[in-house]
Amino acid sequence: MIEALIFDLDGLLVDSEYVYQKGWIVAAKNLDIELSMEQTQKWNGIGLTGIQEILLKSVLSSKREFELLVEELDKYIETHLHEIKLKPYALEVLTKAKEQNLKLGLASSSFRRQATNILKPHGLHDFFDSIVTGDEVVRMKPDPEVYLKSIENLKVNVDRVFAIEDSIIGGTAATKAQLKVFLIPDQSLSNKYSIKEKSQVDIIQGASIILCKWFFPTVNCF
Structure with a gap:
C-alpha cells in the first residue's frame, strides 16, 4: 500500500522553468556574459551545482563569477515571482x-x-x-x-x-x-x-x- x-x-x-531560463539570460547580460536560451533549456532539473559545473567549462572563469551570476538571477526571480x-x-x-x-x-x-x-x-x-x-x-x-x-x-x-x-x-x-x-x-x-x-x-x-x-x-x- x-x-x-x-x-x-x-x-x-x-x-x-521559463522564468528561470529568462532570468539566467538577463543575469548574464547584466554581467556581459554570453548565454543563450538554447543553453538554459538544457538545464531542467540540474540545480545550481550542476549549472555551475557546466558554465565553468564554457563561459565562466571562476566560481566568483558564478556567485555574481546567481546574485543577478535572484534579483530577477524576486521581481518576477508573480509570473510563476x-x-x-x-x-x-x-x-x-x-x-x-x-x-x-x-x-x-x-x-x-x-x-x-x-x-x-x-x-x-x-x-x-x-x-x-x-x-x-x-x-x-x-x-x-x-x-x-x-x-x-x-x-x-x-x-x-x-x-x-x-x-x-x-x-x-x-x-x-x-x-x-x-x-x-x-x-x-x-x-x-x-x-x-x-x-x-x-x-x-x-x-x-x-x-x-x-x-x-x-x-x-x-
Whole structure:
C-alpha cells in the first residue's frame, strides 16, 4: 500500500522553468556574459551545482563569477515571482492526496529560500510533511541524496513511496533512491526525452491517466 508521494517543484507543481531560463539570460547580460536560451533549456532539473559545473567549462572563469551570476538571477526571480503560476491540477492533486492521508514530500533542486517564496504565495507550503531543497544536500540530482533524505524524513519504507517528476534528471535521482517514478514532462519546454534517456528511469507507464484515475475517479480521464 502506498503511504507517501514525493514531488519535484519547478516544472511539475509550478510553471517556473521559463522564468528561470529568462532570468539566467538577463543575469548574464547584466554581467556581459554570453548565454543563450538554447543553453538554459538544457538545464531542467540540474540545480545550481550542476549549472555551475557546466558554465565553468564554457563561459565562466571562476566560481566568483558564478556567485555574481546567481546574485543577478535572484534579483530577477524576486521581481518576477508573480509570473510563476501553478500547474493545472497541482493544488487539487495535493488536496486529494492529503484527503487520502498520504504523507507528502518535496524534493527540489531549488534552494530553500526560493522554494519557500514560490510555495507560500500559492498555498502549497503546508501540504508537505517534508521539504528538502538543493542547499540542504551535498550532491544534487541526478544523485539520489535529496530523495533519500526525503524518505528518511517521511519515515516510510521505500517500497511504499512513489516519486513524481517532470525531468529525466529528477527521475534518475528518484530511481537511484529505489523509487518508482511518475514522469510527467514539463509541457512548457520544447525538449523531448528519447527512449534511451527514459530507460534510465523506473517509469510508471501512463502516469497522467493513472494519477487522474487515482485522484479524480469520477472524471473521464481521456
